[in-house]
Amino acid sequence: MGTDDAYAELGLAAGATDHEIKAAWRRLVSQWHPDRNASPQAVARMQRINLAFELLRQGVEAEARPQAQPQAEPAPASKSARTPPPEPPRPAWHIERKLKLTLEQAAVGGRMVLRGRHVERCEACEGLGYRHSPRPCEHCHGVGRIGQRNWFGWVTGFETCSHCEGDGLARLECEACNGHGELGRCRYEIAVDLPAGLRHGEELNLSAGGTHGDRLKLHVMLREHALFRLDPDGTLHCEMPVDGFLWMANRWIEVPTLGGMQQLRLDRRHLRYRLRGQGFPKTRGGPRAHYIVDVKPLFPAQFTREQEKLIERLAASQQHPPGSPMHEWRTRFEGWKGRQG
Ligand SMILES: [Zn+2]
Ligand SMILES: [Zn+2]
Structure with a gap:
């Protein structure tokens, strides 16, 4: 491959700058890397791209030396005549x-x-930050291991070469990412x-x-919810302690829902309340399941003297007319007691 072929391979005009060469190579690598490109010619194309890149990079380094002297010629009058190359399209994220x-x-x-x-990630080096050179690692001479010597100089064991990590090949810093592994x-x-x-x-x-x-x-x-528990079918649960006296008094209370606070009327005959269609969606995008609130009426372990008096009055006021469950139970209970003799 000659220099002209190398420029053509990278799609560049002769005399492109080092920066342009790197940019073109990066773009072609992201297009032709066999990891991304399944076409059968990808490997061969990738080799030609790398070869062209190495060739031109050597050329640039050789040319850079004589150009080091200051140039006496005046700068070109119009810099804007040269339009900057279009930004290469970035790969999809x-x-x-x-x-x-x-x-x-x-x-x-x-x-x-x-x-x-x-x-x-840098595709040129697959995120490693280096490329393998065909030359052997100079630290372990290509063996991949380094002998450990004791005080007398005798080899007592081997450890993996840290420079080549055991593969015995020298490493070259990746040009595309300057060794970072990412662009x-x-x-x-x-x-x-x-x-x-x-x-x-x-x-x-x-x-x-x-x-x-x-x-x-x-x-x-x-995220875990502080108040709700979710069933796989979308049913939402909340277990909620309520003041036992408020529950006895059929009061309205505030309950939390997925859409905010809502008023709920307690009913001393019930501990479970079903809020229809206020649960979680049954399926993705589907209708909402129900929301179930289980209340747990709480009473004080110790009543105040005032509360004790009120309870006494409540108990005394209690009546169980014929036909009520308590009346029916007492009738059966007394009959059984009488038969015991
Ligand atoms: Zn790289
Ligand atoms: Zn090594």
Whole structure:
């Protein structure tokens, strides 16, 4: 491969700058790397791209030396005549992340803005930060291990060479990423439309819109709720202590729901209350299940003297007319006692 062929391989005009060579190579690598490109010619093309790059990089280094002297010629009058090369299209982002939702958010879904940092991995070195050279590692002479010697100089064992991590090949810092393994980090801010009724552990694959073809893979996590418990079928539960006297008095109380506070009338005949269609969606985007409130009336362990008096009056006022369950029970109980002799 000659220098002209190398320029052509990278799609550059002869005399391109070092920066342009690097940019073109990066762009072609992201297009032709066999990890991304399944076509049968990808491997051969990738080898030609690398070869062209090495050739031109050597040329640039050789030319850089004589150009080191200051140039006496005046600078060209018009710099703007040369238009900068268009920004190469960036590869599509594949963002995979957790999505933590409260039960309230998951119940209704809707638009949500996700923010974070995207790390663009260097494809040229597959994120390693180096490339292998065909030359052997100079620290272990290609063996991959280094002998450990004791005080007398005798070899007592071997350890893996830390420079080549045991593969015996010399490493070259990756040119594309300067050895970092990544091409950059950037902040992203993406609005997504979530369906109602996402469950803990679900996976959501979304297209992020825009021209780059970005894709999002979200691992849904529902936060523990301080008040509610969710059944797999979407039934929502809340166990709620209430003042026993308020319960006896059939008072209105405030109960929490997924949509906010709501008034509920206590009924001393009942401990369980069903709020229809106020639970979690039965399925993703489906109708809402029921919400069940279980109340636990609480009475004081010790009554005050005033309360004791009131209870005495309540007990004395209690009547069980014929036909009432208590009257019926007493009739059967007294009959049985009489037969005991
Ligand atoms: Zn790299
Ligand atoms: Zn080594």
